[in-house]
Amino acid sequence: MSEFQRPIRLGMVGGGNDAFIGAVHRIAARIDGQYELVAGALSSTPDKAQASGKALGLAPDRTYDDFKSMAIREARLKDGIEAVAIVTPNHVHMAAAREFLKRGIHVICDKPLTSNLADARKMAQAVETSDALFILTHNYTSYPLIRQARDMIASGDLGDIRVVQVEYPQDWLTQAQPKDNKQASWRTDPARSGAGGSTGDIGTHAFNLACFVTGLTPDSLCADIQSFVQGRQVDDNAHVMLRFQEGARGMLWCSQVAPGNENGLRLRVYGAKGGIEWEQETPNVMRHTAFGEPTRLLTRAGAGTDGQPEHLVRTPGGHPEGYLEGFANIYLEAAECIRAKQDGRDMQSETLLPGLNEGLMGMRFIDACVRSSARNAAWISLQ
Amino acid sequence: MSEFQRPIRLGMVGGGNDAFIGAVHRIAARIDGQYELVAGALSSTPDKAQASGKALGLAPDRTYDDFKSMAIREARLKDGIEAVAIVTPNHVHMAAAREFLKRGIHVICDKPLTSNLADARKMAQAVETSDALFILTHNYTSYPLIRQARDMIASGDLGDIRVVQVEYPQDWLTQAQPKDNKQASWRTDPARSGAGGSTGDIGTHAFNLACFVTGLTPDSLCADIQSFVQGRQVDDNAHVMLRFQEGARGMLWCSQVAPGNENGLRLRVYGAKGGIEWEQETPNVMRHTAFGEPTRLLTRAGAGTDGQPEHLVRTPGGHPEGYLEGFANIYLEAAECIRAKQDGRDMQSETLLPGLNEGLMGMRFIDACVRSSARNAAWISLQ
């Protein structure tokens, strides 16, 4: 049991009624007791913002109708928020983050970074000119076994990496989305989601995870993206070939029209000395094969493993932890960085927390997929 | 998003440094934001109690050295605790619970009910004479797919139940426990754990789950229990045959000496019309076979399922939820019952929350296993 630390005062932009990811962020912030949600601009619709604030128990005077008023007032309050979670549709990320960053309020932002490259550049400027932290919730990087995988590869257990297979199939958009499905609605609207559909929503996760685990530098990609459902304005399936600067090659497949797949993020990495395989839906086990030996099942908090950070492991092996705990790990490490920052130390660079660079790389990934596909799957540089 | 409700003021007995289940209870209480931990008697060692209280951010005047002082003082405070979580070794459950129950403070108690039958009877009296709620954390009953299984069986989807196979293998006690392993130490000490070792620690979970899901009434059992590790004073493996009043038969195996098993609770139920299979380590999927049809994979929050209570499902299908969310479900439903009680309504009997009866049945299970085995596996009534 580590020493008690006062919870960080947290605000939230977006995440009102019917939102999916806002509720996830709130649970993630609560699990380890490191945050206290005290303010919010929870919806762009004032009525909904008010109702949502009330439902969350926020004080009326800290329930805002828009993020700008919130940033301005909270920055002035003696006990104003120290950090803000931005969980809006993508097209709002930049404008919202900027308001808090310029007032020194730390930002925990959902991915992808923004809805377009122009915004991404503005976001970069806002982050770089701010003294506050910027953390991007590429939550899948925080599963203990993913950390273990990264550690093993960095230690050379797999030898030089040759092949990276990553995929992220879902099926929820197999048919034309019902008009009243709020999630489907904005996620398939280029104005709110961005030019990438499946590439932005889940392809960025897959791409980020592959880079995170392998430590490789992406060089270029070629892509063939599709919108299989008639009338859909963004891609719902993407086939991507990847080249890394170190010589490894990869394949990425993301799809929202693959019936039988709920949230099938899966990573496989093969090197000259061994291979690993991991699937998000059963995140407590990872297969590892040292070439010439039987495959071993490494488990979260299980026997004979290291490389799993102790602070990210809440229960003994066999007690399955999942998506929410993985997400909470981001919030837990963010809390540590925020407190260090308040003490004048920059810890984010020492941690594995994703931030601006990962966000920019994700935006380049989406853009490259779209452009490559438009040019009949030409290779596009990611550098 | 439901209406906001003020968090319930929660105390904790046990759960200090190095404890396993105390930390689980605290996370479970935090996940949905329905509780606020404000007081504790976290250890029977005063120094440790103080240090643990501090580490959890409790006010010094609400960090108690013993549960009795805590019960007395909290009951008098205007803003005293409304509920208490009891997470001590088993032999303390009764005495602690009694102090709170008799002062009208709701009790959320870890299983098994007590360390012996005499205590169990006293506990029963304390519960029955109290106006406060008594909830026993048989947490595995709260996995959404377990609720679905129960619902399917109650609806007759499986026909008359014939065979119940339940097992709970672990391997952490395969060898003699190191002296400094606090968990192993009390869990294998009859004075603290009770006469049952594996039967009490995990067999009660397996037995409870089988009864919960099938809705059957246990009639009798015969058991062959063993202590394979030399010098161990309680059982570390148990083989049990079960008879149910409705005519079904079952087998229960629990073990703490089965290498390769981390926390392998597994339930299989077969009836005249179909069967189901579920494993705790992969709790987001359940196999269901209607006889004569292909096996179907039912998933948490997945397609084509019902019987999963909406309030227990925090994320869409494919976002694995696990042990902590299952545990949190107990706390969530308990909060609802506590608030109803405060409004003068008794809701517990309408819910599926385990309580005194389940605890007493668990004690009878342990006792019957020990007595049956001592009589060369004679049948012992559970009624």
Add this chain to the structure above:
Amino acid sequence: MSEFQRPIRLGMVGGGNDAFIGAVHRIAARIDGQYELVAGALSSTPDKAQASGKALGLAPDRTYDDFKSMAIREARLKDGIEAVAIVTPNHVHMAAAREFLKRGIHVICDKPLTSNLADARKMAQAVETSDALFILTHNYTSYPLIRQARDMIASGDLGDIRVVQVEYPQDWLTQAQPKDNKQASWRTDPARSGAGGSTGDIGTHAFNLACFVTGLTPDSLCADIQSFVQGRQVDDNAHVMLRFQEGARGMLWCSQVAPGNENGLRLRVYGAKGGIEWEQETPNVMRHTAFGEPTRLLTRAGAGTDGQPEHLVRTPGGHPEGYLEGFANIYLEAAECIRAKQDGRDMQSETLLPGLNEGLMGMRFIDACVRSSARNAAWISLQ
């Protein structure tokens, strides 16, 4: 490629049209080209015997109406059969085997040994007074990974064995069998199948496999057997607790009324140093855990394994071999023993081929299950 050897002339008793296991024996005998089927008494119904012989291409004068005529004439032929496969319902095994054994013709007999203990004693006498070999097709003992498991345990890899969990669930008799189902008909008829239903048909396999792999000596059992389907004259489900002389304990479950299970023979063995798990439906992989290390997946012909006899492995790892290859392994080793015998050497005792002793133990198992259950699950000695 080993040296060519002339195929052994094989006869068959039983196995005519509609038979299941006869066809399996014929494929098993063909896979390695070590046998030539040249004679048969394929049915107890003469018309069917003739039609079946014709369908198999047997010469008309070697297609017999009954096994006795066949034994008499084949024994006199210069090129008469050297071995006979007996694949009739159980009640015919003894009488048929005796005719061949007493004429020096080697017998490969399906399990269980006979339909009752009196017959078993006569069979024992026939085998013991014959110079011919008697091989019982407990085919599951011949999967390469089962041999590997046996080898590992014999080598002490698992330490002293403590717990043996074996089960064999099926679902094909979940409902009352249709009258025209020949398989169901004789297998649920005590006059033809014997007193054991599921215990005889599949329980003997499970029991045999547990003994084979562990090398333990069964001491006693207690059983609770049921006939869940109304009107069924033999058991269709059995729960059995086992004690071994060396101190290990076990559980055996066999069922033919467990919907969702096709042929789910599964063995788990746990010792002081490790555990293994194997399932017949995915026979090319076995889990092995050395206590304190990650579980390893040992595969048929895979990396880092030994203990798999080379002659039983026909293809490289990853090319799944199954039930028929396992069965063929019995025939392959039997061919070796028959040829050695023809050269005056007794090899069977050096091999792991099951024979009379395994058959007698299986009969004791069935008998003990029935008697134990009749005495309310009393312990019955197996010695």
Add this chain to the structure above:
Amino acid sequence: MSEFQRPIRLGMVGGGNDAFIGAVHRIAARIDGQYELVAGALSSTPDKAQASGKALGLAPDRTYDDFKSMAIREARLKDGIEAVAIVTPNHVHMAAAREFLKRGIHVICDKPLTSNLADARKMAQAVETSDALFILTHNYTSYPLIRQARDMIASGDLGDIRVVQVEYPQDWLTQAQPKDNKQASWRTDPARSGAGGSTGDIGTHAFNLACFVTGLTPDSLCADIQSFVQGRQVDDNAHVMLRFQEGARGMLWCSQVAPGNENGLRLRVYGAKGGIEWEQETPNVMRHTAFGEPTRLLTRAGAGTDGQPEHLVRTPGGHPEGYLEGFANIYLEAAECIRAKQDGRDMQSETLLPGLNEGLMGMRFIDACVRSSARNAAWISLQ
């Protein structure tokens, strides 16, 4: 039991000592008793040819030193071979097949068709001008569940096919092959294997399976192929994007350097109404999801399935059949076609047996992969 038919007289070219696939063909030919191996030119080394013939029990005068003498003499014999299995390294396929085809002897040839396109054209001519059958052993098409998958897709169960994901990872060439490994030696030698390494050896299987199951017409591909092991002259990993004329898109990955994969052929197909998934290493189960319903596990010979041809199913569900049975299915259907041909009927076109067209498409696949990769993954037409 169908009517008996005299075994077909079979010869073999290649398949001597140390060969892998020759032994597989022989077992496949034996399993159903439809062939009798009577002649062979088993090695290009006369001594080895003689020794191998002896080991297989061939008559000395039907053990040939070269395939041409064999073709000439067998064609003249009254009881000469009716069919020949060609199981040599790829560069010999054409010359050998031609000698038999032009003499009216049916050819069962291992894949890929030849080692280069020029040979493929000659092979095509030889096949087209012959009255004999030409069957290519794309054995994976004969697994019963693969037939079921094809049937389901043809019936529209999956709706219009959108996405095809096929992969075939192995790991046996992860390191530089030992010089004395005969299999590795010729399979990585362009002169014997052809320009494609992994693409030819296993990529052709994956490509063929995808086309077979979906019934789609391949339009074009782009590929990025690699030789990761230093000094290797052929590809050992290939990433391929596929386009089909009907609008579907696909990805194909084959690799021989992916540690932890033994023989991991895996096919996933997704359409507007559903999806299926199948893996070769566990070939007795296939996942099928009708969109909006739970995933169903279809099993070989299991409940609720159709589309599995009865003659390809030798045992009830739960009795795993594998690689050898799948291979035997080719031989079984080939026997039927050969006999029909002998009766003047052409049945091959009515069956699903692969032949020349599949072989030519495979050669175009290899060639396109190599050319596309040489042009930086340009799209290459497959028409």
